[in-house]
Amino acid sequence: MKKLWLFMLIILLMLLMPISLLQTQPAHAESTQFINAEENIFLRDAPSPSAKQLSLIENFSKVTVLSKDRQWAYITHNGNKGYIHSKTLTTEKPEKFEPKKPPVITNGLLPKANRNYTYEPSFEGGAKTTYKASINPDIRNSVSLMEEDFIGYTYIENENSFELGVAYSDVFFFSLSYPMKEKSTIYDTDYGIESNTKTEVVVESTSTTLKTKAGTFKNVVVIKYPNGSKLYLAKDYGIIRVKNFEGEITAELVSVN
Template sequence: MKNKSIISLSLTATLAFGTISSIILPSHTAAISNISNVTKNTQTSTYKTASLKSFKLVQSNHSVKIYRKASTKSGVMDSVKNNQGVVVLKKLNNGWSKISLQFSTGYIPSKYLQSAKANAKTPYAMNTNKTYSYYSPGNKGSGFSTLYKAKFKTVFSSDKTLTNFWYLNAEPDPYGRMEYETSKGLFTGYKDVGIAELAIKYPVKLNKTWKGLDGQTLKIVATNKKLKIKAGTFKNVIVVKDSKGKTYSYYAPKVGLIKQTFKGKTFTELSSIK
C-alpha cells in the first residue's frame, strides 16, 4: 500500500461516520430556517456537493472482484457488491475501468459499473465549499486535540489516486472520507478502503431500513428532529441508527452529518462551519 498519508481511525471505521438521504429542495429562506446561531451564515453562500462524474455504482447479482491489473489472471485486491460505489480514475478501451482503491489503484470490468443520477430533492450531503469543525469528546484527557477540521480536496498532493474526498485532520490519526449524494441515497466510504456504501437511503421515510457497512441493518428512526449542538440549533434533522442500536447518526438538510453517538455517548459533534 503506497504512501499511506491518510489513515482511518480504527474506531471510526467501525462506526457509520458517514454510514455515515425526500421532499422538494428547500428554498434559500427555508434552508435558513433549519439552522441558527453559529452556522446560520453557511446558507448564504453556494451549496455544492461532490461531483458524480467519476462515481459509479456496481450493478450485479453477485460480488464483483477487483484486480491488480486489467486481467482476471492477475491478483484479486478486493470485491464489491451490488449498489456499492467506486471512483473511476480512467475507463480503458479493453472493457476495464481503473479505480481508486486502498491508496492505490485497482481494475474492475466496466460492464458492472453504472453512472449515478444526482439527487434532485432535499440534500443531506456536506457542503464542499465549506470547512467543517468537529468536536471529539473521546480525546479529552488523552493528550490529543478534541477539535479537528474537515476540508474537501479535489486531489491529494502526495497521492494522485485520492480524488474528491473529505480530509479530516482528526487525532491521533487523520483520515479521508468520500461522500457522494445520488438519487438513490447518500453514499460514503473511507479512502483507505475505496468502496462507498449507503449512509442514507432515499427517499427519506420514517422506519426505512437498508443494509449498510459490513452488512448491518440501518434504519431511519426520526425525520424532523430538532437538535441543539455546539454549532447551533438544527431543525428537520434525520436520525439513522444501526441494527444493534449502538450508533446514531444525525444529518441536517444542506449541512450533512452534525452529530454521532456510540453506546449513548457523543463520538463526534459539529462545532462550526466556515
C-alpha cells in the first residue's frame, strides 16, 4: 500500500510540473553559432512558437548552442537561456547585409556624344523623333541633341547645375541645382526670356531602376515638381522619361545607337 501511495505521488508531481522543466535535450556539445534569419528573432522559454518571448535576438548575432535537434535549439545569449528554431542557425559567420546608400549625384547626366537618341513621344510630345548628339564647341561641358540644322536642344552641365534649353537660344526648360540627394529639395531655375524664378522640386530618388525600350537604367534620378509631373534622368543619357501631372508619359527614350 505504501509503495502504491508513493508511486501515485510521483505521478502527481510530474503532472504538476511546468512543461518547460520536462523538456529534455539530446546530447550535444556546446558550440558557437550565428543567427542567420530573414529578420531578428525571439528567444522563447519553451520549444514552441507560442511560448513566452524572453528577449529579442538581432539577426547575425553570435550565440552559444547548448543542445539542438532538427526543430529547436537550446541556446544562451546575453545571459539568457531559451529556445529558437534550429533552421535560424549557421556555423559560419554570415556577412551582415548593409543596404547601399542612394548615390548623391553631382555630375554625369550629360548624354554621350556621337550617338543617336530616339524618343517616342518626342520632346515635342509628338511622333517618334531621332536626335543626333554632338559636343557643342561654343559652350563648355555641353552636348546638343539636334533634329536637323539649328533645330534641337542643348544640355549644359557644371559643378552647380544641370540644364536643358533650346539650341541657339536663351530659352531653358530647366536648370536643376547640384548636388542631387535622394529625398532632398533642390531648385529648378527657369531662365526664360521674361522670368528668372526658382521653383523647389523634390529629388524623389537617385536609385531607381527604370526599364524602357532603350534598355534598363540603374540609379535613375527622379525629379518631382509641385504639380506632380516628373522628370527621369540617367547617367550618360540625360532625359529618359517625362511624365505630366496626370502620370502620362509625354516623352521617353526608346532607342540609342
